[in-house]
Amino acid sequence: MIDNPYYTPEFHGDYELISIGRLDLEEGGSIPDCRLAVATFGTLNDAKDNAILIPTWYSGTHQIFRDVYIGPDHALNPDEYFIVVIDQIGSGLSTSPHNADGANAGIAMSKFPHVRIGDDVVAQERLLREHFEIETLQLVVGGSMGAQQTYEWAVRFPDKVKRAAPIAGTAQNTPHDFLFTKALNEAITSDPGFNGGEYSSNADVVGGLRRHAGIWAVMGFSTEFWKKEVWRALEFDSKEAFLEGFLEPYFTVMDPNDLLCMAWKWQRGDVARRTGGDLAAALGRITATTFVMPISEDMFFPVRDCRTEQEMIKGSELRVIDDVLGHLGLFGVAPTYMPQIDQHLGELLARPA
Amino acid sequence: MIDNPYYTPEFHGDYELISIGRLDLEEGGSIPDCRLAVATFGTLNDAKDNAILIPTWYSGTHQIFRDVYIGPDHALNPDEYFIVVIDQIGSGLSTSPHNADGANAGIAMSKFPHVRIGDDVVAQERLLREHFEIETLQLVVGGSMGAQQTYEWAVRFPDKVKRAAPIAGTAQNTPHDFLFTKALNEAITSDPGFNGGEYSSNADVVGGLRRHAGIWAVMGFSTEFWKKEVWRALEFDSKEAFLEGFLEPYFTVMDPNDLLCMAWKWQRGDVARRTGGDLAAALGRITATTFVMPISEDMFFPVRDCRTEQEMIKGSELRVIDDVLGHLGLFGVAPTYMPQIDQHLGELLARPA
Numbered sequence: 001m002i003d004n005p006y007y008t009p010e011f012h013g014d015y016e017l018i019s020i021g022r023l024d025l026e027e028g029g030s031i032p033d034c035r036l037a038v039a040t041f042g043t044l045n046d047a048k049d050n051a052i053l054i055p056t057w058y059s060g061t062h063q064i065f066r067d068v069y070i071g072p073d074h075a076l077n078p079d080e081y082f083i084v085v086i087d088q089i090g091s092g093l094s095t096s097p098h099n100a101d102g103a104n105a106g107i108a109m110s111k112f113p114h115v116r117i118g119d120d121v122v123a124q125e126r127l128l129r130e131h132f133e134i135e136t137l138q139l140v141v142g143g144s145m146g147a148q149q150t151y152e153w154a155v156r157f158p159d160k161v162k163r164a165a166p167i168a169g170t171a172q173n174t175p176h177d178f179l180f181t182k183a184l185n186e187a188i189t190s191d192p193g194f195n196g197g198e199y200s201s202n203a204d205v206v207g208g209l210r211r212h213a214g215i216w217a218v219m220g221f222s223t224e225f226w227k228k229e230v231w232r233a234l235e236f237d238s239k240e241a242f243l244e245g246f247l248e249p250y251f252t253v254m255d256p257n258d259l260l261c262m263a264w265k266w267q268r269g270d271v272a273r274r275t276g277g278d279l280a281a282a283l284g285r286i287t288a289t290t291f292v293m294p295i296s297e298d299m300f301f302p303v304r305d306c307r308t309e310q311e312m313i314k315g316s317e318l319r320v321i322d323d324v325l326g327h328l329g330l331f332g333v334a335p336t337y338m339p340q341i342d343q344h345l346g347e348l349l350a351r352p353a
Numbered sequence: 354m355i356d357n358p359y360y361t362p363e364f365h366g367d368y369e370l371i372s373i374g375r376l377d378l379e380e381g382g383s384i385p386d387c388r389l390a391v392a393t394f395g396t397l398n399d400a401k402d403n404a405i406l407i408p409t410w411y412s413g414t415h416q417i418f419r420d421v422y423i424g425p426d427h428a429l430n431p432d433e434y435f436i437v438v439i440d441q442i443g444s445g446l447s448t449s450p451h452n453a454d455g456a457n458a459g460i461a462m463s464k465f466p467h468v469r470i471g472d473d474v475v476a477q478e479r480l481l482r483e484h485f486e487i488e489t490l491q492l493v494v495g496g497s498m499g500a501q502q503t504y505e506w507a508v509r510f511p512d513k514v515k516r517a518a519p520i521a522g523t524a525q526n527t528p529h530d531f532l533f534t535k536a537l538n539e540a541i542t543s544d545p546g547f548n549g550g551e552y553s554s555n556a557d558v559v560g561g562l563r564r565h566a567g568i569w570a571v572m573g574f575s576t577e578f579w580k581k582e583v584w585r586a587l588e589f590d591s592k593e594a595f596l597e598g599f600l601e602p603y604f605t606v607m608d609p610n611d612l613l614c615m616a617w618k619w620q621r622g623d624v625a626r627r628t629g630g631d632l633a634a635a636l637g638r639i640t641a642t643t644f645v646m647p648i649s650e651d652m653f654f655p656v657r658d659c660r661t662e663q664e665m666i667k668g669s670e671l672r673v674i675d676d677v678l679g680h681l682g683l684f685g686v687a688p689t690y691m692p693q694i695d696q697h698l699g700e701l702l703a704r705p706a
Contacts, residue, residue, distance in 0.1 A: 176579040
């Protein structure tokens with residue numbers, strides 16, 4: 001266990017750590033005491049049928065949803081819905097390589113088992129059912145790896161998911177995405193300070209984490225983001241200052257093994273694992289009313305790939321979010337971003353389901 | 354000086370090493386005895402006005418042009434033209450960090466000075482004039498960094514360049530491209546074996562060169578290249594085998610300092626250095642009949658960026674090459690690639706100029 005002050009309420013605000021007990025994993029092995037960090041907004045009604053679930057993306061937590069996506073002025077309105085954000089396994093807040101202790105102590109750090117998107121979804125379903133008695137979700141919505149979990153939910157538990165909104169992510173990860181994530185991983189693991197995963201602090205791996213941020217700079221935004229110097233809106237005066245003041249510190253506080261745990265899942269996200277590799281059959285199981293929401297300038301979950309999947313989902317619609325930020329438009333930096341999200345999610349929630 | 358068997362006629366076929374004497378550099382300093390590797394095809398006519406110049410791209414040499422682009426069945430036809438391919442400074446065949454000896458011995462390895470695209474073009478102009486007595490070029494054509502040099506030629510020596518065909522490259526490098534190249538560089542320099550540039554063999558840096566190849570895998574092809582498994586056409590049976598059997602060995606034989614020398618130039622390619630930063634003014638100097646030829650799926654010299662520049666060049670035309678390989682379509686792997694190149698270059702050469 002590593003004491004990393006980033007993964008605390010001081011940085012992430014209030015959340016509850018809820019144990020779901022032993023989680024047996026798809027790849028074999030188990031997490032003896034799986035704890036999920038959960039932040040909720042709004043009130044669960046007596047019928048327990050006004051819940052929305054938000055799973056989180058790579059490196060992200062409930063924090064960004066609380067700060068950007070959720071509020072009385074948004075479609076994700078806690079005055080109407082009980083909104084549950086569950087931080088993924090490996091996020092650093094839920095059970096993760098860096099924080100494994102107690103019953104999990106034997107699987108700390110580099111020995112942490114491989115977790116799959118499906119394991120997260122099974123864990124989340126159990127938590128919602130056992131802890132909140134929620135059997136039906138009005139909406140599952142998530143971005144990037146959150147979209148992977150959204151698809152997994154809609155395929156695995158079609159009776160529980162009334163509506164689904166995968167944003168900037170796919171149901172079946174692409175080979176290009178796999179290679180992108182491989183490059184991210186290798187930036188970290190090639191740092192001599194990584195020491196096969198047995199470093200004593202994330203600070204030992206700061207060089208690798210910085211290079212990892214540098215690869216995000218190439219793929220996370222769009223070519224036009226850099227050309228138009230959109231980072232000026234964040235009050236930086238050079239792209240170097242933006243890297244050093246924003247993207248690098250965003251990642252260098254994080255735990256390397258935690259990032260690698262999430263990346264392993266991301267690389268292998270695939271709903272067709274449920275149907276012997278038949279993607280159309282897997283997506284054909286979806287009964288949720290689904291809006292597929294890619295971001296126009298996304299370089300690694302491009303609209304083309306998202307449209308291909310959308311066309312396999314009965315009654316679904318493609319709703320492209322126009323954003324020059326590309327994938328990291330998910331941060332909601334552009335003033336035009338949330339209005340588009342709110343419009344599409346508002347329409348989706350207004351649909352009978 | 355490092356003895357690297359890759360940079361020999363055994364791997365690159367015949368070429369001539371021609372000294373142009375001392376080359377003073379834009380950034381200061383000089384190369385005391387600058388030697389350029391030159392491969393020629395066809396015969397220079399008595400009027401010395403049937404020459405075509407091809408400058409080379411990052412990691413490439415004259416070899417790919419000889420094997421793929423030049424021939425009696427191509428627009429670059431040695432039966433009609435005297436075609437001169439000049440390997441760029443840092444290419445490993447021309448004067449480069451790894452091979453500096455003789456008069457250049459004092460500037461070997463990590464002390465090699467910064468060279469700019471403009472230095473290459475000045476060196477090439479001198480070589481053509483002094484060695485071949487060529488004062489006029491029917492065409493300058495190059496891909497990627499070769500396109501950067503093509504633009505530099507057309508802006509710097511407008512009276513000498515009748516036609517220009519920059520393929521998959523820009524006149525002014527973009528900030529996104531700068532960051533992509535930065536990630537490539539850092540993959541190399543972060544390898545402990547790099548040792549500040551003072552390794553004893555490229556084999557010391559094989560890990561870094563492999564990660565560098567891994568980043569090329571992400572940006573060099575298109576997302577669709579990987580999704581459609583286009584590498585199967587090259588007779589590999591998995592993307593991993595393609596990486597290990599093609600992309601990694603392509604780069605791991607190369608010299609790290611040579612790659613870094615070229616990358617430094619690439620990052621800073623900018624014809625507007627001639628006009629106080631005014632790109633329109635620089636491109637306005639071009640009198641060559643110009644076809645701007647981006648590749649449709651290029652992830653770092655996207656059509657959008659190339660079109661913006663093309664629109665600043667009087668009488669120019671945008672000729673997009675359709676190729677799912679993306680930037681590395683330049684290798685001419687797709688059977689549909691060279692027919693498009695030949696058609697456009699053939700039309701361009703048929704234009705009065």
